Amino acid sequence: MSDDDAPYLLALYEPDIAQNAGAIMRTCACFGVEAAIIEPAGFRIADSRFRRAGMDYLSGIRIASHDSWAKFETWRIESQRRLVLLTTSGETNLWDFAFARGDVILVGRESAGVPKSVSEAADTRVRIPICPPLRSLNVGVAATIAIAEALRQIGQLPQAEAGVSKSAPAL
Template identity: 40%
Template sequence: MPLHVVLYQPEIPQNTGNIARTCALTGTILHLIHPLGFRLDEKHLKRAGLDYWEEVNILEHSTWAAFREAYPDANCYYLSTKGQRRYTKVDYRPDDFLVFGPETRGLPASILEPAGDRVLRVPMRPGLRSLNLANSVAIVLYEALRQLDFPGLLP
């Protein structure tokens, strides 16, 4: 079973394009939760994803509620600078969902508060805002893949 990356209301097309490329290369399913801050036919999005668009499985959801209805039993981890638990302190399993918020505001409290210890963070220096979204996705996704011994990927 593949892993899932969920982008909640992403805003910057280049980030989503880079994430789509990472998902294509790792066999990860990419979920996009609307509204998006760009059109899916935007040139910056396409350029960032290069020629990998046909290799990525992208699923779109009209709202957060629609996503949760489609995956009511999803084992989700929520990445946020508000998390207290490091992303490396989790035992990832196949079919886990890694949920990331929009670049300028992160995931809303309505999603984070019920998640409890499933809210994770990537360590960084105090006083600085956040890592780039595409970098954060790559960091966390590759840790999950490492723990699963990189299923289906070349050594």
């Protein structure tokens, strides 16, 4: 899928954990979603833990890297893309939010989320409801749920033939 065909972009704000980021990139590749990392990250893209979690799926996705939040935000505004922040303090329930093609879905750092200035820059803040008193999902799990819901809304969830992907290994 070319970048122009990707319905959404998933952006990671200063990710801390290489394995989570690699797994998120793998999810993006599997669902045909663009990906971006907003630096500084707590690891290098060449980190073996990042590569191991992303497996050979990383070759199937272009990962844009932005040197800073300011540079990412300039790019986003110039691209006229809406910013949807996934946060535990979101005012809108994920299931009630209407995604639009081209949206940027932003997830925060595993250790600290995003700063107030980043949250305020978002066009909307959405949350995934979970059972109280639990606080949050793993960032990779939350990102996957949001991507799947966004793709479902526009009718672009991938369809496997006969329930099995052609590239899936036989068990």
